[in-house]
Amino acid sequence: MTAPNGAVIKAPSTFRAKIDAEEWVKAERALMEDPSSYVTAQARLDAAKEQARRDAANTFALYADRYLTSRDLRPKTIREYRGLLDRVLLPTFGDVPLKQITRDAVRTWHAALPTETPAANAAAYRFLRSVMGAAEDDELIDRNPVRIQKASTARVRNPQRPSPVDEMATIVDNMPERLRLFIVLAAFAGMREGEIFELRRSDIEPTSGSISVTRKIEKDADPKADGACAECGRVIGPPKTEKGIRVVHLPPTFLPLLRAHLLAHTAPGSNGLLFPGERKDHMSARYLLDRYKVAREAAGRPDLTIHGLRHSALTLAGQHGATAAELQARAGHASQAAMAIYQHATVDRDRQLAERIGDTVATSSAWLQMLSDR
Numbered sequence: 001m002t003a004p005n006g007a008v009i010k011a012p013s014t015f016r017a018k019i020d021a022e023e024w025v026k027a028e029r030a031l032m033e034d035p036s037s038y039v040t041a042q043a044r045l046d047a048a049k050e051q052a053r054r055d056a057a058n059t060f061a062l063y064a065d066r067y068l069t070s071r072d073l074r075p076k077t078i079r080e081y082r083g084l085l086d087r088v089l090l091p092t093f094g095d096v097p098l099k100q101i102t103r104d105a106v107r108t109w110h111a112a113l114p115t116e117t118p119a120a121n122a123a124a125y126r127f128l129r130s131v132m133g134a135a136e137d138d139e140l141i142d143r144n145p146v147r148i149q150k151a152s153t154a155r156v157r158n159p160q161r162p163s164p165v166d167e168m169a170t171i172v173d174n175m176p177e178r179l180r181l182f183i184v185l186a187a188f189a190g191m192r193e194g195e196i197f198e199l200r201r202s203d204i205e206p207t208s209g210s211i212s213v214t215r216k217i218e219k220d221a222d223p224k225a226d227g228a229c230a231e232c233g234r235v236i237g238p239p240k241t242e243k244g245i246r247v248v249h250l251p252p253t254f255l256p257l258l259r260a261h262l263l264a265h266t267a268p269g270s271n272g273l274l275f276p277g278e279r280k281d282h283m284s285a286r287y288l289l290d291r292y293k294v295a296r297e298a299a300g301r302p303d304l305t306i307h308g309l310r311h312s313a314l315t316l317a318g319q320h321g322a323t324a325a326e327l328q329a330r331a332g333h334a335s336q337a338a339m340a341i342y343q344h345a346t347v348d349r350d351r352q353l354a355e356r357i358g359d360t361v362a363t364s365s366a367w368l369q370m371l372s373d374r
Contacts (some may be wrong), residue, residue, distance in 0.1 A: 058140060060101060060131070061094040067131050075225040075235050078220050081127055088113070088124040088241075098135050103145045110148055118154035125151045160308040162315040163187065167299050174295035178265040179288065181257055182275055183295070185211070186306060189248045190313035190331050193306050194218060195239060197282055199274040201266055206259050208369045209250035213239060213332065231281040244332035 064085055066238055067077060091099060092109045106128070113121040129146040136144045163171070172183050185191045185199075194216035203212045221233035228235050239245055250258060267276040279281040289306070296304050306313075322330065 010028060039374070041108075058098050059094065060096050061090055063098055063135055064089070064131050065142070067134055074218075074237060075222050076220070079222075084124045084127050088120070088145065089128055093128075098132070098141050101132065101141075101145055103147065106146050107148060110151055122152055122154040122249070127273055149255065151372075160305065160311045162303055162312040163299075163301060163308070167301060168309075168312065170190075170299040171295045171301070171304075174298040178261075179275070179291060181254075181261040183292070183309060184254050184257060185219075185250070186309035187312050188316070189250050189255065190242065190246065190310050190317065191214065192244075192310060192332075193288075195244070197273075197275060197285075198236060200270070201262065201274070202270040203274045204258070204262065206255070206262060209255050209258060210253060211248050211250065213244065213246050213248060216240065217282055229282060232277070232284075234282060239332055241332060243328065246332050247327060248330055256275070290292070 068081055073081070093105075096105075110121075110125060111123070125146070125148070129144065129152065132141065132144045132146045137142045168183075168187050171187075173178050175183055182196055182354055185196050189211065191211075191213065195213050197317065198215045198217040199211070203214070205211075215236055216239050217229065218235045218237075222235055223233035224227055225235050227237050261274070265275075267273045267281075273281060273283075275283045277287065292306060293302075296302060310331070314327055317327055
């Protein structure tokens with residue numbers, strides 16, 4: 001057959017039956033109705049083959065690597081994602097072209113994950129979903145196949161029990177004097193460990209007890225990473241979330257402890273660290289933990305982690321009437337959804353509220369007779 005420009009158009013292959021050839025000619029003539037956009041069947045076939053070649057070469061492993069290198073992620077986050085890729089994702093999806101990763105394949109992979117690592121499974125699922133979501137945005141796949149209900153969250157198997165105020169006093173009393181304020185900041189101001197390690201004199205207002213949280217330091221050294229401390233090699237950067245940049249207030253009861261610490265234990269100068277190390281400028285997480293273990297054992301709480309102190313702080317705030325938005329602001333969480341793990345802690349406050357309501361009802365003459373009849 002002849003194209004609008006006079007060129008002879010040949011079919012890309014032979015046909016088994018005459019009717020098949022006639023249908024092909026009919027379809028081609030329909031395409032020729034717009035000569036300006038007409039592409040020959042052979043050219044379309046070649047383009048399809050080239051696209052198939054590119055799709056086959058665009059494997060999950062290659063795209064996941066580009067995903068990591070093209071995003072502004074913290075060094076710790078990159079290490080965690082690399083670990084998930086190597087251990088959990090690449091063995092199944094590494095050599096698979098993106099377009100060949102189906103919902104069934106994702107379900108099969110997820111069902112085979114070990115049941116004893118729910119948190120790691122949820123993290124791997126979230127990362128897989130993010131990578132494939134980016135591939136969808138880049139129009140490399142038609143639709144993200146990573147869609148399993150509730151797979152992105154893991155049930156807490158051993159939830160941290162908050163520490164009562166009296167118990168916390170025992171822990172603080174058994175810490176070295178230079179570390180007592182550290183425990184108070186975690187247990188009553190709800191600060192993260194890395195945020196406290198990076199506090200400096202200029203972040204503290206000793207009269208009001210306000211503390212500006214604008215930075216954190218990683219636990220592990222990575223001297224070659226951007227933002228690494230010249231002395232200890234640990235990366236200094238912004239808090240974990242955008243909401244992490246905040247101002248928190250220390251309860252007035254602890255202001256004398258704060259002022260005494262500034263005088264006796266803080267490094268000199270406005271940039272001096274609140275908790276300087278003995279050999280390097282930043283105190284090591286191991287130095288803190290070794291001494292904290294002794295203190296928590298003295299309080300009968302060998303289960304209470306440093307992060308558990310933060311949990312206790314937010315629990316206490318909830319018990320004293322903090323709203324979800326207030327808890328979110330104090331904790332520096334990215335969303336109120338993250339505060340759901342503290343909801344069980346409001347049960348005691350709810351009981352107290354119920355008792356107060358009951359007292360009001362008991363003094364109401366309108367209810368007095370009805371209740372006394374029962």
